[in-house]
Amino acid sequence: MSKKISMAVIRRLPKYYRYLKELMDKDVNRISSKELSQIIGFTASQIRQDLNNFGGFGQQGYGYNVSELYDEIGKILGLNKEYNTILVGAGNLGQAIANYSGFQKSGFKIKAIFDANPRIIGLKIRDLEVLDVELMEEYVKENDIKIAAICIPKEKAQQVADILVRAGIKGIWNFAPIDLHLPDDVVVENVHLKESLFTLSYLLNENEEATK
Amino acid sequence: MSKKISMAVIRRLPKYYRYLKELMDKDVNRISSKELSQIIGFTASQIRQDLNNFGGFGQQGYGYNVSELYDEIGKILGLNKEYNTILVGAGNLGQAIANYSGFQKSGFKIKAIFDANPRIIGLKIRDLEVLDVELMEEYVKENDIKIAAICIPKEKAQQVADILVRAGIKGIWNFAPIDLHLPDDVVVENVHLKESLFTLSYLLNENEEATK
DNA sequence: TAGATTGTTAATCGATTAACAATC
DNA sequence: TAGATTGTTAATCGATTAACAATC
Helix, strand or coil, X not given: CCCCCXXXXXXXXXXXXXXXXXXXXXXXXXXXXXXXXXXXXCCHHHHHHHHHCCCCCEECCCEEEHHHHHHHHHHHCCCCCCEEEEEEXXXXXXXXXXXXXXXXXXCEEEEEEEECCCCCCCCEECCEEEEEHHHHHHHHHHCCCCEEEECCCHHHHHHHHHHHHHHCCCEEEECCCCCCCCCCCCXXXXXXXXXXXXHHHHHHHHHHHHCC | CCCCCCHHHHHHHHHHHHHHXXXXXXXXXXXXXXXXXXXXXXXXXXXXXXXXXXXXXXECCCEEEHHHHHHHHHHHHCXXXXXXXXEECCCHHHHHHHHCHHHHHXXXXXXXXXXXXXXXXXXXXXXXXXXXXXXXXXXXXHCCCCEEEECCCHHHHHHHHHHHHHHCCCEEEECCCCCCCCCCCCEEEECCHHHHHHHHHHHHHHHHHHCC
């Protein structure tokens, strides 16, 4: 088995991907780790180390081919694949997620939307009618659903996650403010907005102290 | 000046805060670092190290008083204060943010909402009418606005940030998929949803490989 | 070929974990 | 007092940075 990649490296990959896209849009087709370091803010050394976890994408004396590297990182991130996705919880945040076309474009196809609230069930979001969450387990089993985005109250999140796992889901994008307990073969990525805001609050205070 | 706290520690604080709240809700009023480590998933040693960055909140032979520690961490995070906040960009995501009462409860009071789109300007969200973004700079200056949440397209994000900085904002909660360039006395916390989703995608693929 | 820049090893730095004396 | 658990120092581990030989 290949060497385990650290989370620190993994979380930098999408940022490389984003900056490389920008360079492509500017018709830059070649970049050195030093140049990239100046625009992305990591050290050149770190950039080379990061990339070499996955392969030798550069060329001595030349640097990296931008579009080639972009494609390679896309593949490493699995963005060349498509994933059948569902959304659970169609409140304000859920609707925002469903309406953002960027996710669909990146290969995360929302196939169905579920909610428990009778006032939301039946609502049309994009071209999808919100379904009763009671139908979720069956739907996931029968439609090869790989990912679920869950935007529901924390009280229900673990219970819904358990059902999803039972139905064969492989990844959960969790917006509920709770740490889910899941088997090892199911991955989770949390978006804890409140924690993010609290971090901002801390930094704000720290900065105030510093400038006193 | 006191020792610089690392981002790793800072990002754990909101999680301590969340778990301590849960313990309070369960009427647990005393906890040892060992017990806490079992429910939160950090080592007991790390918990003690983290907390001792800010003070000796525990007592030998006893552990920590839950509600006391909760309050202390709240203070460290600056959650005992209130911040006048504005929201810029009232699209799907912006509306979701505006409608989430949890932020208001934590002291981040949304005083005004701005957008550039004539079809959104005038719309009512909660009890606030969406204002023309042209009015933003003046509003921030005159109403002691400290924080702005920005949920706008990446093309406009830096420009809006520059105006906000000029108007005296101190913190930006940035949902636009871009790294803002800001002066040192303005703090930023990014919520890059696409990067989060891409991370999930990576983990999903990595997991598939592992189970092959 | 000479110059540039990678890939990779070694050195440094910082964060986490372990250990234990202090003390409630 | 004896037992429990902190606060804190020391040891370990892992991530970042520096250096440089390899090579385009």
